[in-house]
Amino acid sequence: MLQIDDVRVRIPVTGGRWVEAVGGVTLSVGSGEIVGLVGESGCGKSTLGGAVMGLLPSGSQLSGQVLLDGRDLRGLTAEEYRRVRGNDIALVSQDPSASLDPTFAVGAQVAEAIRNHRDIGRREARERAVELLRAVGIPDPGARYSDPPHRFSGGMKQRVVIAAALANDPSVLIADEPTTALDVTIQAQILHLLRDLTVRTGTGVLLITHDLGVVAQVCDRIAVMYAGQVVEQGTVRDVFADPLHPYTRALLDSQPAAHHQSGDLPVILGQVPDLTDPPAGCRFAARCARVHDRCTAAPPVVETRGGGRVACWLHDALPPVAQEAS
């Protein structure tokens, strides 16, 4: 459904330099599947989401392929992309208030999302919007249809945003930290709603998060990003049970839940490298507890159990999957 193939994104910065925010990522999201994209701040998660949505900073360079239902999105004009967005792919971001127009009734905003892409009358759009608001758990949606966003709590606003995003049955939803701004009990409700809706509609979700607990709760597969590259991907069950990349292991070890008894929370020492001048070889080498001589060369990408992949010299005896960097 969504196939990201060796995607690289370079963003211009001052002094004629470039940030290589995404450095050759290969990843797919299937129908009804939720893929968690995790990694520390600055690893390129949101930029990858922007590459799929056609929303990169101006002047950015994109290479590789972004295929949606077999169609390459890279060559689309701005107008063609506008039609794809909200119809074939949709975005739910962190702050629902920023996604909603504060002056418009919430129901009208969902109805507008439908009418932007479908030639249907106002009444039919209203009926469908009410149905969608009900499906995302807005109580008494007919009566709440005309309320402006400020009459809704943060969690309820995010439900409205999800209703608008799913209005046209998109193939893929990019959910960028969709629950980060919400309090913990509401977070779980929104995640379960996403899980429910995607199973029912077949929409695939790329769920961007820095919270491995969120991934454990709702994702089918996980892709771990470090310094612009996916270093490991596989089913949530396989990767959590036996993380193969030292960075994945360090991320899992640094989660509070792994240490709630001892109260001793290790951190990953050091920082994500400067992506205006990414290091040659393995990008994690400078912080890796298991670094050795070979890590000065780019690690091979090898196949792991259950169709997963890992890019690390520790596993070079496994069969190679491709030449690309992720």
Ligand SMILES: Nc1ncnc2c1ncn2[C@@H]1O[C@H](COP(=O)(O)OP(=O)(O)OP(=O)(O)O)[C@@H](O)[C@H]1O
């Ligand atoms: N508009 C921009 N101009 C310059 N550099 C940018 C821009 N957007 C992103 N970058 C750089 O690209 C790299 C990846 O950033 P990105 O926001 O995609 O990471 P992220 O993993 O989503 O981080 P976070 O979890 O903090 O959102 C970082 O080095 C960032 O500084």
